[in-house]
Amino acid sequence: MRWSRIAEQDCSVARALSVVGDRWTMLVLREAFMRTRRFEDFQVRTGAPRPVLAERLRTLVDNGVLERRRYSERPDRYEYRLTDKGRDLYPVVVSLLRWGDRWMTGTAEPPVELRHRACGHQMHPELACPECGEWVDPRDVDATARR
């Protein structure tokens, strides 16, 4: 199967990956959550080649993940902001961050610290079950195809 057909798979993971399953795209999203909004800043902070970055931003806008807004006229300048659909990718980005912190930094301290403004603590978010409130262990979850 080719990747161009992957969105047709009856699987939400595959469909999600058809939009965000690209490494540069994930770095763009990481930056968007760090409040980066302008092309030049995305370029410097991700290190993506300019044409690649332009294409990824366009795809994210086309898919409703980012919104392109004009912030100045003459010359026209645009910035990119997360939509609700985009903001809802936070668990994906933060889970990658957490995994990288835990398994890929060697003995070094994690390079980014997350602080939960609600309680003031430094923290690493974890998955919990909204029904019972317990932390979720993958071995405690059954995944069943509906069809």
Next chain:
Amino acid sequence: MRWSRIAEQDCSVARALSVVGDRWTMLVLREAFMRTRRFEDFQVRTGAPRPVLAERLRTLVDNGVLERRRYSERPDRYEYRLTDKGRDLYPVVVSLLRWGDRWMTGTAEPPVELRHRACGHQMHPELACPECGEWVDPRDVDATARR
């Protein structure tokens, strides 16, 4: 910057993506969490071309995400199982699933149902803060670079 150098970025997201930031790899992981273990089953269920699948499995083994175990002799046959490092990717996969369910299925029911064995409920895991126990909203989190 080329992707081959991305793991050198001082960013845990980039480092994580250097191992799992590939769409076929994510589908392989999805299957591993659905308890798929054998090459033929991965092939049928992901639709990945065989050489691509072989390469992705090898990379995941080399990076300690999957473990390759012989399960029969004459002929030698191997299966692939998640290590602790691999199992720790569950939040990434489940967050992609959840986002795909919410934003990419149109009006259809999500194709996969998750049931939390601990409480018996169908559920969609959410991120919570281990310090205060509250659900995490990205707007309530400050990310600060340490260096």
